[in-house]
Amino acid sequence: xxxxxxxxxxxxxxxxxxxxxxxxxxxxxAFVRTPLNVALLVVLPVVVVEGYGTAMSAxxxxxxxxxxxxxxxxxxxxxxxxxxxxxxxxxxxxxxSAVQADxxxxxxxxxxxxxxxxxLASVVLGSTLVAGVSTAALWRSVELAAPxxxxxxxxxxxxxxxxxxxxxxxxxxxxLEGSLVLVFLVDxxxxxxxxxxxxxxxxxxxxxxHYPHDLFQxxxxxxxxxxxxxxxxxxxxxxVFLLALGVYVRVTGEGGVLA
Amino acid sequence: xSRPRTGRARTAFEMGLREYARTPVLLALLVxxxxxxxxxxxxxxxxxxxxxxxxGRGTVAVxxxxxxxxxxxxxVSGLVGGVAGLFLMLAARSADGRLVVxxxxxxxxxxxxxxxxxxxxxxxxxxSLGVLSVEVVPERLGWFALASVLAGxxxxxxxxxxxxxLSRLAGVYLLLFAPMVDVFFFxxxxxxxxxxLAAYLPGHFATEVAVDAGLSASVALEPLGWAVAxxxxxxxxxxxxxxxxxxxx
Numbered sequence: 001x002x003x004x005x006x007x008x009x010x011x012x013x014x015x016x017x018x019x020x021x022x023x024x025x026x027x028x029x030a031f032v033r034t035p036l037n038v039a040l041l042v043v044l045p046v047v048v049v050e051g052y053g054t055a056m057s058a059x060x061x062x063x064x065x066x067x068x069x070x071x072x073x074x075x076x077x078x079x080x081x082x083x084x085x086x087x088x089x090x091x092x093x094x095x096x097s098a099v100q101a102d103x104x105x106x107x108x109x110x111x112x113x114x115x116x117x118x119x120l121a122s123v124v125l126g127s128t129l130v131a132g133v134s135t136a137a138l139w140r141s142v143e144l145a146a147p148x149x150x151x152x153x154x155x156x157x158x159x160x161x162x163x164x165x166x167x168x169x170x171x172x173x174x175x176l177e178g179s180l181v182l183v184f185l186v187d188x189x190x191x192x193x194x195x196x197x198x199x200x201x202x203x204x205x206x207x208x209x210h211y212p213h214d215l216f217q218x219x220x221x222x223x224x225x226x227x228x229x230x231x232x233x234x235x236x237x238x239x240v241f242l243l244a245l246g247v248y249v250r251v252t253g254e255g256g257v258l259a
Numbered sequence: 260x261s262r263p264r265t266g267r268a269r270t271a272f273e274m275g276l277r278e279y280a281r282t283p284v285l286l287a288l289l290v291x292x293x294x295x296x297x298x299x300x301x302x303x304x305x306x307x308x309x310x311x312x313x314x315g316r317g318t319v320a321v322x323x324x325x326x327x328x329x330x331x332x333x334x335v336s337g338l339v340g341g342v343a344g345l346f347l348m349l350a351a352r353s354a355d356g357r358l359v360v361x362x363x364x365x366x367x368x369x370x371x372x373x374x375x376x377x378x379x380x381x382x383x384x385x386x387s388l389g390v391l392s393v394e395v396v397p398e399r400l401g402w403f404a405l406a407s408v409l410a411g412x413x414x415x416x417x418x419x420x421x422x423x424x425l426s427r428l429a430g431v432y433l434l435l436f437a438p439m440v441d442v443f444f445f446x447x448x449x450x451x452x453x454x455x456l457a458a459y460l461p462g463h464f465a466t467e468v469a470v471d472a473g474l475s476a477s478v479a480l481e482p483l484g485w486a487v488a489x490x491x492x493x494x495x496x497x498x499x500x501x502x503x504x505x506x507x508x
Contacts, residue, residue: 055444176346184292198305
């Protein structure tokens, strides 16, 4: 067996990095092999941002909403929704296609950390991309008070949902069932975190988009970074990461099925 | 001697139902997810009143929980119907091609697939309605249920069409986004002057009937007729696309 295929024979750091790079490159190649997927990644955020903005411009001004006009609020919500759901679906399909293949790679000598890192790197790449596209789509029509902070908040939302998607895909590695779970999760979360409804409940703080949404709104309309929200959002991301890692380790040791 | 067409369509439909029944996770999700979605939202939605346009009643103030509760049922039916239609077609496309070679007519298979979508849409609507009824009971229950199933089957056909022309990933993108924006934003009765695009979206007429039946005692037959006509149009477009796929396959 060549050294590069078996870390147990003493492959060094450079070899691990090379394998990681090869893994990420192959995931990216698999994705871009369908040009429609790439086109949708660029087009959909624009459609979602403009669709939300157009639909909400006809709404009466809601008294509990701070910030911009209803159209601007719609576009802001559209941007965060697009970043979260695109990253979530990417994470889900990445995980579904990975679980059994990675199980076989592990038998061939790859360790779990390398395999997880390669999947995670692909999801991070995809999440950063959709956050960037969503920020750009929003910036076309809404003046962003703090663009870098807004991009950071969208990246946080996308990363959290990318990991949630991976988690759903690992627990329920079936496309239809996993998609249904993610559809309802993203819609419920977006619906309640958007601020469109005057809801006061501690339950909202448990939703994945709660902190990224607050961060994004303050960055977009006020140009400020709410440190408390940023820290809590980062902690939430860390929690989801540990959960996704734990589940991944379990499934790659059990033939791709959560025991 | 060949079996009559209705018999073959029924067999294909029963096989599809058996496949659903053989997937308990899917069945559980079809029941649990709508119940969870509607249950959580109806529990959390505020009681504050919002002004809405209702047929036969003009502009009236209704509690937010009632308005969004009424919108949630066709929305959930659309989401479940759309995603089910997409995956049903992705899973069945190659098998259906072989069944056509074996003597099935595309129309028999299409009838069976649409029947399955109607079942999925009806399950989602009934479960959502059951949970909603704990807090909000629509004024005209039967019409409301019919409108919700119509929304589910219409989006189911949109999903089927997406399954014929798009990849799995692209189809999920579409079916995740479209019903939410359509039913929740474009068809929201809080809007007194809707965008022109709203009238052309799949959820328009079915949601109009659902809102009428949910919030008023009178249900106009005209939007119901348009909802059926819209369904028939999407059905024809889907049938043409399906025939082309079978011919090529």
